Amino acid sequence: MFLRRVSLLTALLVWASPLVAQRSITTSDVFSRYADRVVKIQVVETSSAAKATIGSGFFVTPTGEVVTNYHVISALIHDPGRYRAELVDVTGAVRPITVLGVDVVHDVAIVMTEMRPRAHFTLGRASVAQGNRLYSLGHPEDLGLSIVEGTYNGHLPHTRHARIHFTGSINPGMSGGPTITEDGRVIGINVATAGNQLSFLVPVERASALLDRVLARGGEPPARTLEDIGRQLRDHQEAYLSGMFAGETKMVELGPYRVITEPAPFFRCWADALRAHELPYESVQHRCSTDDQLFIAGDQSAGVVKLEHEMLSTRTMNASQFFSLYTYVFAGDNTPGGQQEHVTSWRCGTRNVRNASVPMRAVLCLRRYRKLGELYDGVLKVALLGRGDTGLVSTLTLSGVTFENVDRLARRYLEKISWR
Amino acid sequence: MALILEVLHPTGARTWHRLGEQPLLVGRSLTNDLVLDDPFVDARHARITCDEAGTPLIEDLGSVNGLVGKDGRFRGRMFLGAGAEIRVGRTILRFRDTDEPVPPALVDDFPVPAVPSETRAASIKRLRRLARVRRWSTTTGGRLTIAAAAMAAVAVYTWLGSMDRASASEALYKAVVFALTVAVWSGIWAVASRVSIHRFQFIGHVATASAVALGGLLWMVVAEWLSFFFPDASLPELLSFAVGLCLLVALVAGHLALASAMPRRRRWRAGGIVAGTALVIAALATVAEEETFSDVPTFSGVVKPISPNWVPTETVDEFGAVMAHLKDQVDEMAKQ
Numbered sequence: 033m034f035l036r037r038v039s040l041l042t043a044l045l046v047w048a049s050p051l052v053a054q055r056s057i058t059t060s061d062v063f064s065r066y067a068d069r070v071v072k073i074q075v076v077e078t079s080s081a082a083k084a085t086i087g088s089g090f091f092v093t094p095t096g097e098v099v100t101n102y103h104v105i106s107a108l109i110h111d112p113g114r115y116r117a118e119l120v121d122v123t124g125a126v127r128p129i130t131v132l133g134v135d136v137v138h139d140v141a142i143v144m145t146e147m148r149p150r151a152h153f154t155l156g157r158a159s160v161a162q163g164n165r166l167y168s169l170g171h172p173e174d175l176g177l178s179i180v181e182g183t184y185n186g187h188l189p190h191t192r193h194a195r196i197h198f199t200g201s202i203n204p205g206m207s208g209g210p211t212i213t214e215d216g217r218v219i220g221i222n223v224a225t226a227g228n229q230l231s232f233l234v235p236v237e238r239a240s241a242l243l244d245r246v247l248a249r250g251g252e253p254p255a256r257t258l259e260d261i262g263r264q265l266r267d268h269q270e271a272y273l274s275g276m277f278a279g280e281t282k283m284v285e286l287g288p289y290r291v292i293t294e295p296a297p298f299f300r301c302w303a304d305a306l307r308a309h310e311l312p313y314e315s316v317q318h319r320c321s322t323d324d325q326l327f328i329a330g331d332q333s334a335g336v337v338k339l340e341h342e343m344l345s346t347r348t349m350n351a352s353q354f355f356s357l358y359t360y361v362f363a364g365d366n367t368p369g370g371q372q373e374h375v376t377s378w379r380c381g382t383r384n385v386r387n388a389s390v391p392m393r394a395v396l397c398l399r400r401y402r403k404l405g406e407l408y409d410g411v412l413k414v415a416l417l418g419r420g421d422t423g424l425v426s427t428l429t430l431s432g433v434t435f436e437n438v439d440r441l442a443r444r445y446l447e448k449i450s451w452r
Numbered sequence: 453m454a455l456i457l458e459v460l461h462p463t464g465a466r467t468w469h470r471l472g473e474q475p476l477l478v479g480r481s482l483t484n485d486l487v488l489d490d491p492f493v494d495a496r497h498a499r500i501t502c503d504e505a506g507t508p509l510i511e512d513l514g515s516v517n518g519l520v521g522k523d524g525r526f527r528g529r530m531f532l533g534a535g536a537e538i539r540v541g542r543t544i545l546r547f548r549d550t551d552e553p554v555p556p557a558l559v560d561d562f563p564v565p566a567v568p569s570e571t572r573a574a575s576i577k578r579l580r581r582l583a584r585v586r587r588w589s590t591t592t593g594g595r596l597t598i599a600a601a602a603m604a605a606v607a608v609y610t611w612l613g614s615m616d617r618a619s620a621s622e623a624l625y626k627a628v629v630f631a632l633t634v635a636v637w638s639g640i641w642a643v644a645s646r647v648s649i650h651r652f653q654f655i656g657h658v659a660t661a662s663a664v665a666l667g668g669l670l671w672m673v674v675a676e677w678l679s680f681f682f683p684d685a686s687l688p689e690l691l692s693f694a695v696g697l698c699l700l701v702a703l704v705a706g707h708l709a710l711a712s713a714m715p716r717r718r719r720w721r722a723g724g725i726v727a728g729t730a731l732v733i734a735a736l737a738t739v740a741e742e743e744t745f746s747d748v749p750t751f752s753g754v755v756k757p758i759s760p761n762w763v764p765t766e767t768v769d770e771f772g773a774v775m776a777h778l779k780d781q782v783d784e785m786a787k788q
Contacts, residue, residue: 312617348617351757356613363753370747376785378749381774382683384765391760393683396775397749400782408782411749417760435779439772446768 057214062167063179066216069151070209072120072171073100073129073143075107084115088170088209088222089143091152092243097251099155099239100208101223102134102141103327109134109257110329110403111373119145122177132253133246136261137268137326137335138193138238139223141208142246153210155240158217160184166198166213168231170206170222178206182229184219192272192298192324195232196220202231262405265326265334265432272296273437276337277444284318286343289390289416289424290450293339294320313346313357326432332374334407334432337441340366343424351420358423362415367397368431375409376400384417387447391417396442401432410438412445455508455534457500460544462490462713470550471508475501478540479513490713491650492517492541500532508532508547517541542713595659599634602662605669606630634661645711653710660706664699671695680756681764684774693734700727 074086087104091097098119102109108117109131119129129143160166161184168180182200198211202225209222211233220233254260276295284293294301299320306315321338328334342361346354367378380397393415401407412428428445430438457469457476469476469486477484481495488497494515502508511529512519518527520539530538534549588594604627611623638657645653671692678688701723708719 310617312615312619349615350612352612353614353619355755355757357615358755359753360615362755363751365748367747367749372745375747376782377746379778379781379785380749380751381778382752383771383774384681384683384763385768385771386760386765387768391763391765393680393753393755394771395751395753396771396778397751398775398778398782400786402786408779413753415753415755417755417763420757423755435775439775442775443768443772446771 059167059179059181062212062214062216063169066151066153066169066210066212067177067179068122069149069153070122070169070177071098072174072177073098073104073117073208074120075105075115075117078114078116083174086171086174086205087207088205089119090169090208090210090218091149092142092155092239093247094148094152095251096145096147096149097132097243097246098129098143098145099210099221099243100141100143101221101234102136102139103223104208105131105141105143106327106329109261117143119143119147121147121149130253131257132251133242133249134254134257134261134264135238135242136264136328138234138242139327140221140234140239140242142239142243144251153212153216153218155218155236155243157240158213158219158236160213160219162186164213166200166211166219168198168200168202168206168209168211168222170202170209172203172205174205180206182211182231187235188232188323190298190300190323192322194235194238195223195323196235198231198233199229200231201225201229258403259405261328262401262403262407265328265404265407266434268326269335269433269437273337273433273441277441277448281448283448284341285452286316286318286341286424287345287422288419288452289343290452291318291339291341291424291426292445292448293318293341295337295339296322298322298324299337299339312348313344313354316343317341318343328401328404328432329374330371332370332401332432333368336368336429336431338427338429340427340429341424342426343422345422347421349421354421354423358415358425362393362413362425366427366429367411368409368429370399370409374402376402378411385414385446387449389451390449392446392449393417394446396438398435398438404432406434407432408435408438409433410442412442414446414449416449454550455532456548456550457486458546458548459486459488460546461488462542462715463709464715464717471500471547473502475499478545488540488543490541490543492713493543497540503531510538510545589659590656592655595655598659598666599631599655599662602634602666602669603627603631605666609669609673630665634658634665637661641707641711648712656710657707660703660710664703664706667702668696668699671699676754677756679752680754680758683752683754697727697731700730 070088070090072086073089075084077084084107085104087100089098089100092099105117108115117129119127127145127147129145132142132144134141164184166182166184168182172178180200182198185197185199188195188197202222206222210218211220211222212218218236220235221239223234224232277292281292282294283290299322301320303318318341324335325333326335344358344361376399378397378399380395382395385392385394395413397411399409410430414426416424430441455471457471459467476486477496477499478486478488479495479497480488480493496513497515498510498512498519500510509529509531510519512527518525521530532547534547536547538545607623607627610626611619614622616622638654638661641657642652642654645651675688675692682688704723704726705719708714708722
């Protein structure tokens with residue numbers, strides 16, 4: 033009987049021992065095991081020798097290749113004469129880095145330093161279940177290497193490019209750092225946050241694919257990184273813009289008008305209405321956009337397709353007053369910003385246009401990217417005519433697209449507008 | 453030899469008077485034989501008469517500013533002959549010989565249509581009516597009416613463009629602001645008038661500023677419609693610019709007519725100089741603006757309440773040509 037009890041206790045201990053061992057891994061253990069694989073990446077303005085941006089990165093090969101975000105080093109790529117980039121390892125040693133490859137669509141970059149790391153992560157396919165605990169490493173606000181606990185919450189449902197939803201506090205400066213499991217498998221690369229522990233990761237597969245391409249090239253830096261970025265943006269948009277608004281398109285009815293809505297499943301649409309006693313008019317707004325803005329530099333983004341419809345109606349204003357309001361809304365500026373070093377000024381053309389049925393005032397504003405080849409921002413605004421007490425201002429915003437796509441989408445957009 | 457007195461008034465007008473044996477009293481007072489509307493002239497300023505030998509002469513009657521001849525200012529008497537020129541205040545008295553030859557008349561080759569007598573009578577009537585309106589516009593009642601019309605126009609324009617429920621109070625507010633602005637502007641000119649010609653002429657300045665503002669407002673309405681109908685034509689823009697300059701010239705010349713004794717031609721010339729300066733500044737600003745980078749687009753967003761059947765429209769394909777043209781422009785900018 034005694035022996036039986038002893039053997040039962042022994043069996044229980046043997047069975048429970050892995051659990052005990054597993055529970056014994058703390059955040060502190062994860063940090064101490066993997067901290068030396070994570071680095072700080074800083075872009076320095078050469079004339080003042082001051083840091084312009086900082087981010088994080090992590091070693092992925094024994095020869096010194098480091099994964100980070102493209103947006104961490106974008107200033108260096110766009111203006112290499114003004115900036116230099118360097119890596120600071122866990123010991124505080126500072127070394128210059130070279131950009132080996134960029135995936136601007138997924139916001140990943142591979143850089144290299146001459147330094148041989150003491151240890152590195154191995155990239156590979158990694159799968160975890162929703163709710164699994166993950167650890168994010170990086171240099172938040174340049175406060176030193178930090179570790180953040182959080183949970184894996186699957187992929188975002190409405191994006192064209194996969195993004196992992198990580199519930200944990202990623203802060204500026206942690207971009208490019210790894211988010212790992214407790215056994216050191218990289219799940220994603222820190223890329224963005226929406227606050228309140230709502231953070232996003234680039235799936236590790238994207239970094240893995242870019243690393244493979246870089247290594248296949250022999251680890252040599254590309255001849256012209258900016259041209260490569262321009263080509264990536266053009267290839268990327270061809271995949272989903274060429275067929276947009278063509279054929280059967282989802283339409284929404286706003287007052288007497290029918291206009292395009294949710295042109296693809298990865299668009300998200302929102303609506304709102306403005307009705308206030310002190311206002312002599314009503315406004316109904318309907319907006320659709322993608323969450324897939326591609327960071328290029330500064331406040332410049334690409335791949336943006338945004339639709340905005342605002343229907344105005346009144347019962348109390350006379351026609352002259354209503355059209356003053358209509359003019360005010362139509363002439364309002366809602367174009368994306370930009371910096372002179374990246375884009376030209378806007379040029380706009382206005383015409384009174386009539387498609388098969390609807391007369392409208394149409395404005396197209398266009399500007400070109402200075403460094404990224406044949407890429408443009410285009411904004412098409414139309415004000416539908418024909419009613420004295422109702423109007424609709426519709427805006428199509430395209431960023432970082434080829435002129436062919438601006439032309440094609442603007443024409444289709446105009447053609448699709450109809451009476452209810 | 454008989455002499456003719458030619459008077460060049462400060463306003464640029466000229467009058468002629470035959471000198472006889474009777475003395476001619478000259479001054480600002482209405483009791484004089486020759487009344488000069490010139491603030492620099494005394495009530496009784498000078499007398500033109502003949503000596504015992506019958507030679508004409510002019511003598512100062514103890515005036516403040518005296519007389520100015522070819523040798524400068526004097527306060528005594530001066531004998532006169534054909535070609536003599538005397539300045540009294542800002543008025544010039546020129547003495548001319550009645551036998552002075554005049555060039556032959558120019559041949560009038562202006563085509564004159566055969567106008568039926570009834571039409572001619574109607575056009576004369578119209579001209580008289582215009583002259584009456586012009587005279588009326590210089591009276592206090594006329595001037596106040598012009599100011600009130602401009603105020604009303606501002607109120608109506610504001611009301612038609614109002615986007616608030618309280619459109620009437622907004623219109624009233626804008627009209628009051630306009631009136632105050634005109635009053636301040638006219639006040640400045642009135643002070644200048646007082647310094648220059650010893651009269652304020654405040655109502656006149658108010659009417660001048662109001663008339664120009666009214667013209668500007670009317671043109672704004674016309675320009676908006678032109679811009680709506682012809683969105684890409686540069687003519688409305690150029691016209692707006694030209695109208696703006698003309699209004700500026702008229703504003704300056706109008707105020708100077710009330711604030712100075714400048715002849716008409718000089719007043720318009722002064723207006724032209726001011727407008728020319730404004731033109732140069734605007735041109736420089738336009739060039740600077742074109743060369744300055746901006747991430748805010750500019751376009752004509754005007755829409756008007758009118759049946760679309762009246763609006764000239766293009767097809768979507770024709771709009772495609774506009775896009776291609778814009779591409780050429782931004783490509784060129786990117787190269788620079």
